[in-house]
Amino acid sequence: NSFNAEELLAFAISLSKEAGHLIRTGRANLAASISTDFSSILKKNSADLVTESDKATEELVKKRIGETYPHHKFIGEESWAAGEENDLGEEPTWICDPIDGTTNFVNAFPFCCISLALAYKQKLVIGVVYAPFLDRLYYGLAGSGSFLVTPADTPPRQLPLQRPLPLPSLKQALIALEWGSDRRQEIVGKKARTMERLCSEEGNMVQGIRSIGSAALSCCLVAEGAVSLYHEIGCWAWDVAAGWVMVNEAGGLTVGSKGHTLSLLSSNSPDLGIVTPEILQGRKYCCVRAIGDLPA
């Protein structure tokens, strides 16, 4: 029952690569099936998709974990959707999004990945994010740093923060925000007003806004220094757990909009406020997860 973090990290990396292979194969077989039946991949609407590859990849990950670490617990996006709602307890618990960025996957937009994290005693210890179409592997181990491996980055490149801290001004910021899958008019309207203000406020406008379409990869881009911050409303533990390890280990911060600590399995509440420059300004790195974190 010993907890060997290095060994678990090696297991998570190897499993993520195996999953990445399955994701690539699944993409090759996807085109024919969705052109005949697009409705088969819809969850709540056309901005919320699930494919056979999401399910098959999660099954593979769950099976390998069960075979190798039968006493570990598992929280996964598709298992949760099927009603298997595990708590985050004291035991080692894997948190997995088999394909983060499913819409990108369906559209062959290459920013999608498997996101796999391990929490122990309710703390995140390991994060692995592998983007198979980009061949980018990010991994992090609490207390030991986060790293990036690409065909051009071997040996692994350590990810130190490259952006000044705290963020001196939004004028120096390229930021990542998402539209999300809740497309009710009032929700989208608030997000649109947020983007409008951040893009146009005189003397304090951001350099640009990017919507990557993957929460996990957005966190990794923060860790890498490619964007100054990533702000998201309403995503789930499996979307961000691995990415948070990358951000934290690179010296960044994962915080709520009031600077408070985010909890991994807090509820995905339906309220939403506008994110203003005042909220973002002066933050080091910001990954807001729960909708309820925002001021009314």
Ligand code: IPD
């Ligand atoms: C989604 C993506 C998206 C984010 C959503 C997530 P999925 O994950 O990460 O960028 O805006 O909040 O749910 O559904 O593709 O696994």
